[in-house]
Amino acid sequence: MLNFSVNLGSDADSSIVYDLIIIGGGPAGLTCGLYAARYKLRTLMIEKAPMTGGQLTTTEWVENYPGFPEPVLGAKLAKDMENQAKLFGLEIEYEDVIKVDLAPKIKEVITAENTWKARSILISTGSSPRMLGVPGEQEFSGKGVSYCATCDGPFYPDKTVAVVGGGNSAFEESLFIAKYAAKIHIIHMLDKFQADQVLIDKVKANPKIELITNTVVTEFDFDQDPRKVILKNTETGKSSELVVDGAFVFIGAIPNTKIFEGQLDLDHGYIVTDQDHNTSQEGVFAAGDVEAKELRQVATAVGDGALAAYKIHKYLDNPEL
Amino acid sequence: MAILDESVIKDTTKALLNMVKEVRLVLFTQGVECSYCKETHQLLEELLTTNKLLGLEVHQFESDSDAAKKYGIDKIPAIAVVGEKDYGIRFYGIPAGYEFSSLLAAILMVSTGKHKITEAGMKFMDGLKKPVHLQVFVMPTCPYCPKAVMLAHQMAYFSDKITADMVEISGFPHLTQKYSVQGVPRTVINEKWYLEGAAPEAMVMKKIEEAIKHA
Numbered sequence: 044m045l046n047f048s049v050n051l052g053s054d055a056d057s058s059i060v061y062d063l064i065i066i067g068g069g070p071a072g073l074t075c076g077l078y079a080a081r082y083k084l085r086t087l088m089i090e091k092a093p094m095t096g097g098q099l100t101t102t103e104w105v106e107n108y109p110g111f112p113e114p115v116l117g118a119k120l121a122k123d124m125e126n127q128a129k130l131f132g133l134e135i136e137y138e139d140v141i142k143v144d145l146a147p148k149i150k151e152v153i154t155a156e157n158t159w160k161a162r163s164i165l166i167s168t169g170s171s172p173r174m175l176g177v178p179g180e181q182e183f184s185g186k187g188v189s190y191c192a193t194c195d196g197p198f199y200p201d202k203t204v205a206v207v208g209g210g211n212s213a214f215e216e217s218l219f220i221a222k223y224a225a226k227i228h229i230i231h232m233l234d235k236f237q238a239d240q241v242l243i244d245k246v247k248a249n250p251k252i253e254l255i256t257n258t259v260v261t262e263f264d265f266d267q268d269p270r271k272v273i274l275k276n277t278e279t280g281k282s283s284e285l286v287v288d289g290a291f292v293f294i295g296a297i298p299n300t301k302i303f304e305g306q307l308d309l310d311h312g313y314i315v316t317d318q319d320h321n322t323s324q325e326g327v328f329a330a331g332d333v334e335a336k337e338l339r340q341v342a343t344a345v346g347d348g349a350l351a352a353y354k355i356h357k358y359l360d361n362p363e364l
Numbered sequence: 365m366a367i368l369d370e371s372v373i374k375d376t377t378k379a380l381l382n383m384v385k386e387v388r389l390v391l392f393t394q395g396v397e398c399s400y401c402k403e404t405h406q407l408l409e410e411l412l413t414t415n416k417l418l419g420l421e422v423h424q425f426e427s428d429s430d431a432a433k434k435y436g437i438d439k440i441p442a443i444a445v446v447g448e449k450d451y452g453i454r455f456y457g458i459p460a461g462y463e464f465s466s467l468l469a470a471i472l473m474v475s476t477g478k479h480k481i482t483e484a485g486m487k488f489m490d491g492l493k494k495p496v497h498l499q500v501f502v503m504p505t506c507p508y509c510p511k512a513v514m515l516a517h518q519m520a521y522f523s524d525k526i527t528a529d530m531v532e533i534s535g536f537p538h539l540t541q542k543y544s545v546q547g548v549p550r551t552v553i554n555e556k557w558y559l560e561g562a563a564p565e566a567m568v569m570k571k572i573e574e575a576i577k578h579a
Contacts, residue, residue, distance in 0.1 A: 047464035049375035093510040100507035185547035185560030194506040
């Protein structure tokens with residue numbers, strides 16, 4: 044079944060001062076955009092990818108977002124969120140932010156193409172896949188080592204792949220890859236998995252997927268044929284080899300906050316916020332996965348985005364501003 | 365049955381309202397032994413209904429070899445997005461999923477003359493002496509891919525020296541073998557040089573420079 048997705052920037056006006064600029068178009072940003080637009084704040088979203096949705100676009104099915112007893116496609120959920128926000132006037136531009144100036148009252152967001160100005164900023168830049176940092180990984184990134192199942196899963200019909208990680212992403216994406224691959228080895232460093240039990244049960248019931256615990260990957264030896272992943276058992280210290288055609292790495296994320304360094308308080312790279320989503324800079328708010336917090340889900344991002352919009356609305360209402 | 369549903373037609377119509385000049389979609393197709401030829405043809409027919417400035421020209425790949433030669437088409441389905449001239453913008457395979465936006469972006473660019481190439485990028489391309497062929501391998505479900513495709517097409521639009529193809533891999537398995545594509549997007553520069561992922565403009569230019577120097 045073919046589908047067609049329309050994602051083109053709106054004709055935003057870089058000569059005006061927006062009430063709010065949202066940097067990053069994942070679920071947190073889209074929800075904030077919806078609420079802000081309904082408060083009649085002139086709101087511009089700037090997204091670096093050519094479509095909104097953030098990590099929703101790199102997962103196939105979303106099973107734990109309330110209201111969808113049948114799993115919903117990540118890409119569809121994202122598109123629906125976007126359409127709903129646009130209905131109320133959210134503007135979206137697809138540009139890559141390279142610099143921000145957050146301290147002045149009128150804040151600046153600079154992309155390769157434009158300088159955008161606003162009275163308040165919401166940062167919802169989310170996070171990017173974390174790399175393992177072992178030999179061979181960088182070299183074969185995109186050439187056998189992948190971080191996106193919806194992108195590269197179909198390259199492995201009837202093949203054998205390794206999936207590194209033990210959380211929800213590793214398990215969900217393994218189930219997606221299993222539609223193509225003949226054999227999947229999930230390699231996890233601990234003896235217990237962090238994934239939700241319902242996912243663990245599903246994976247265990249899938250005859251294509253095998254679980255390897257207490258094991259770390261020390262190298263991607265992909266230079267020769269056959270390709271091998273070099274493993275090390277964390278209990279015995281013994282090394283072993285696993286012959287594969289490719290590998291996927293899902294070991295968590297790193298926050299996308301490089302451009303905010305020095306301007307905002309960060310904790311291990313994540314933006315420090317209070318319960319109202321204020322950052323250390325007045326008029327700058329943060330929501331979603333980019334915040335220093337414990338749980339990072341679509342459902343939590345959406346809640347963050349809604350509350351942030353409410354607080355931004357109140358902040359902008361201050362007559363002294 | 366329509367290939368584009370009502371909401372897509374609505375969004376497309378709205379997006380293409382900004383068109384200024386006529387754009388001709390030159391399709392190469394054939395009745396048999398072509399995956400997605402029929403669907404691509406239908407897609408363009410339906411797309412045509414969204415704006416009067418859009419035109420469609422259909423060529424049979426085998427029997428109309430002169431046209432194929434003129435446009436440098438070597439596989440099908442193929443779409444050339446042509447405006448006042450042929451800028452070397454090509455789509456091989458059906459532009460479905462996220463790539464549908466790449467097609468709309470190419471149409472808008474050719475029609476309005478607006479692109480997002482930076483000053484530095486324009487300067488670099490003005491200095492190009494040798495031809496550059498970019499092939500961007502994509503998957504319709506890959507969210508990173510349109511960025512690579514749109515950049516390549518903008519470069520083709522701007523520079524007479526550059527031609528840029530989107531290649532949807534499921535229709536051309538032999539090419540994924542030939543260029544050992546194992547992840548998308550993968551950009552192949554002049555047959556021999558490779559770039560992984562949706563690289564920023566400066567990185568693509570640097571790779572092109574390398575490819576030309578070592579050619």
